Amino acid sequence: MDRIYELADCEVKVRLEPGLIRVYSNAELWRFIDGKANARFELMVNSIKADYAAQFGKALAISNNSLIVEILVHVYCDYLGLSFNRLVQIKWIKALVSKLLKRAEIVDCGEKGVDSNRWVWDLLANCKPFFIWLLPKNLNAKQIKKY
Known part of the structure; x- marks a missing residue:
């Protein structure tokens, strides 16, 4: 079920499914x-997890930090890929990066039984301050998303 969270004058789009949330990495998320x-x-x-619990009658079994780090890393990789495609003018490389970016438009965040990579994000969860620091401070000003 798709949801739009109106947060800080931004519309963040998320899909809720049992054991899984899908966060859309688009211009609104970046602006947010x-x-x-x-x-x-x-x-x-916190908004997504409260809504998830209300929708499915149980808490999403993913820690906040694990969830945040997973989304952060995907946004950062998306940012790097888009920046790379602005700089590199070799068509076949741009096409390859564009395919990877298309796949990264939705960040799938699942519980351990649903997401085989959850252990990676759980392991990196304590590094959240580093990933926050690493994230570009000018996402909106350098907006290069196509939507």
Whole structure:
């Protein structure tokens, strides 16, 4: 079930499924976290998890930090890929990166039984401050998303 979370004058799109949330990494998400990632991610994750619990009658079994790190890393990789495609003018490389970017438009965040990579995000969860620091501080100003 698709949901639109109106947070800080932004519309963050998320799909809720049993054991899984899908966060759309689009211009609205980028605008939402731009320059205020730490506080805004906490707001977003708490809103999604409360809605998930109301929808499915149980809590989403993913820690906030694990969820935040997974979304952060995907946004950062998306940012790098889009920046790369602006700089590199070799058509076949741009086409390959564009295919990878298309697949990264939706960040699938699943519980352990659903997401085989959950252990990676759980392991990196304690590194959340580093990933927040690493995230570009100008996502909105350098917006290069196509939507």
